[in-house]
Amino acid sequence: MARTGAEYIEALRTNPPNLWLKGERVEDPTTHPAFAGVVRSMAALYDLQHDPAWREVLAYPSPKTGQPVGMSFREAKSREDLEKRAAAYKAWADRTLGLMGRTPDYLNAALTAYAQAAEFFAQGDPKFAENVRNYYEFVREHDLCTTHALTNPQVNRAKGPAEQPDPYIPVGVVRETKEGVIVRGARMLATLPVADEILVFPSTVLKNEPGAERYALAFALPTNTPGLHFVCREPLAGDSPFDHPVSSRFEEMDAMAIFDDVLVPWERIFILGSVELTNRAYADTGALNHMAHQVVVHKVAKTEAFLGLVALIAEGIGADRFGHVQEKIAEVVVYLETMRAFWKAAEAEGHENDYGVFVPSRAKLDGARNLYPRLYPRIREIVQQIGAGGLILLPSERDFEGPLGEAMEKYMQGRNLEARKKAQLFRLAWDMTLSGFGARQELYERFFFGDPVRMYQTLFEVYDKEPYKEKIRRFLGWEG
Numbered sequence: 001m002a003r004t005g006a007e008y009i010e011a012l013r014t015n016p017p018n019l020w021l022k023g024e025r026v027e028d029p030t031t032h033p034a035f036a037g038v039v040r041s042m043a044a045l046y047d048l049q050h051d052p053a054w055r056e057v058l059a060y061p062s063p064k065t066g067q068p069v070g071m072s073f074r075e076a077k078s079r080e081d082l083e084k085r086a087a088a089y090k091a092w093a094d095r096t097l098g099l100m101g102r103t104p105d106y107l108n109a110a111l112t113a114y115a116q117a118a119e120f121f122a123q124g125d126p127k128f129a130e131n132v133r134n135y136y137e138f139v140r141e142h143d144l145c146t147t148h149a150l151t152n153p154q155v156n157r158a159k160g161p162a163e164q165p166d167p168y169i170p171v172g173v174v175r176e177t178k179e180g181v182i183v184r185g186a187r188m189l190a191t192l193p194v195a196d197e198i199l200v201f202p203s204t205v206l207k208n209e210p211g212a213e214r215y216a217l218a219f220a221l222p223t224n225t226p227g228l229h230f231v232c233r234e235p236l237a238g239d240s241p242f243d244h245p246v247s248s249r250f251e252e253m254d255a256m257a258i259f260d261d262v263l264v265p266w267e268r269i270f271i272l273g274s275v276e277l278t279n280r281a282y283a284d285t286g287a288l289n290h291m292a293h294q295v296v297v298h299k300v301a302k303t304e305a306f307l308g309l310v311a312l313i314a315e316g317i318g319a320d321r322f323g324h325v326q327e328k329i330a331e332v333v334v335y336l337e338t339m340r341a342f343w344k345a346a347e348a349e350g351h352e353n354d355y356g357v358f359v360p361s362r363a364k365l366d367g368a369r370n371l372y373p374r375l376y377p378r379i380r381e382i383v384q385q386i387g388a389g390g391l392i393l394l395p396s397e398r399d400f401e402g403p404l405g406e407a408m409e410k411y412m413q414g415r416n417l418e419a420r421k422k423a424q425l426f427r428l429a430w431d432m433t434l435s436g437f438g439a440r441q442e443l444y445e446r447f448f449f450g451d452p453v454r455m456y457q458t459l460f461e462v463y464d465k466e467p468y469k470e471k472i473r474r475f476l477g478w479e480g
């Protein structure tokens with residue numbers, strides 16, 4: 001059943017992931033300053049599923065129990081299903097201004113596609129198909145939060161996983177036992193480690209070379225499994241909602257996942273030893289399309305927030321009368337409408353894949369996910385170009401309460417904004433773009449779906465260019 005925020009918090013408190021921060025174990029992430037803000041925000045998202053105004057959008061009756069479960073678990077069998085899921089993605093994304101990329105709907109979308117296309121996993125072993133179906137149902141019925149880690153540690157990118165200084169730098173199989181598979185190694189990055197479960201799925205395409213089978217794996221584990229550790233990066237969470245409007249709430253955290261001879265029970269294994277299945281899993285099942293669908297909706301929510309932000313900033317300092325400022329704001333409008341068009345076109349051109357999963361159009365989503373990493377740094381630049389010095393001269397809430405409070409009210413006011421509101425707005429802009437949290441947002445947009453260079457290369461490979469080459473051949477009279 002769709003869980004409440006209190007249930008999410010209680011699960012984290014009683015079974016916390018093995019989080020490490022600056023050499024120390026985080027005993028209770030629900031109260032630790034690096035995590036408490038995002039935990040509260042996650043809880044609010046779960047609670048929204050029970051809000052009478054939102055529950056029709058965010059939940060649907062479980063096919064198993066009839067009780068409400070999260071909409072992102074709804075199997076995609078038609079265009080209507082895509083639209084319903086997208087409406088749920090948007091409702092959550094709007095709550096975070098699109099600044100939390102890894103709300104649980106992202107991986108729910110992938111898991112649902114995997115389960116619908118479970119026969120894909122049967123190619124490895126019929127049991128694996130059953131495992132995928134059971135696992136999806138388990139996550140759906142308990143409304144669990146999952147994180148995922150796909151890439152290998154950044155040790156030597158010029159060499160394959162088997163050629164690293166130690167064969168167990170990337171996660172690989174040590175041995176198989178009656179209970180399951182022992183794995184050792186690390187995955188480079190898992191965002192939102194304040195999760196119940198981790199999905200270890202393939203990402204970087206494995207070369208079909210001797211030794212690669214050891215790394216051909218897909219499995220899931222509880223985040224508090226013995227031997228599994230999350231080593232967190234520098235925290236970026238601010239502590240005051242006024243001074244740090246978004247980092248105090250949406251700092252998802254990123255962590256390296258280390259597997260120190262961890263037992264993965266057989267029922268949690270989905271792929272084992274097949275390089276071919278590892279490489280095909282995302283695209284063939286439709287998980288890729290469904291993750292990208294969630295992403296494009298999120299990018300619309302995020303761009304809407306940036307448009308509102310730059311428009312208010314320009315108005316607030318009287319810069320909206322300048323032609324070049326208007327042009328820059330209109331540029332954000334163009335980006336917003338472009339992403340919206342990709343979203344709608346992906347649904348309109350949806351179709352059923354080989355496994356009966358109704359998938360939004362990959363071509364449209366490839367357009368969106370390859371374009372946005374190039375648009376986002378420009379949007380961030382536009383915020384700086386319009387906000388200028390105001391983005392750094394940021395009075396804190398305490399300045400207004402101190403002895404110079406009156407001076408603050410006078411000198412920090414805007415054209416149509418009293419000083420506190422102007423400070424709030426500019427602090428938001430700073431936190432979205434220039435604080436540590438804001439800077440990470442740009443790195444996130446550049447890389448979260450993969451290395452942009454290799455994504456473009458993949459697009460080059462998968463996109464059917466033949467009709468367009470033919471067009472030119474015909475124009476030049478090359479027929480026959």
Ligand SMILES: Cc1cc2nc3c(=O)[nH]c(=O)nc-3n(C[C@H](O)[C@H](O)[C@H](O)COP(=O)(O)OP(=O)(O)OC[C@H]3O[C@@H](n4cnc5c(N)ncnc54)[C@H](O)[C@@H]3O)c2cc1C
Binds near residue numbers: 148150151154254453
């Ligand atoms: C903020 C953030 C959050 C993330 N969250 C997650 C997450 O939750 N889960 C997850 O699994 N991953 C996550 N990622 C990781 C993301 O998938 C990777 O950053 C991305 O795949 C690129 O890999 P890399 O960072 O290891 O870069 P590298 O692959 O090391 O690339 C470094 C440079 O080398 C170049 N390069 C490397 N190999 C090649 C090659 N073969 N051919 C050509 N050029 C090459 C790249 O183009 C790049 O310029 C996240 C990343 C960021 C930044």
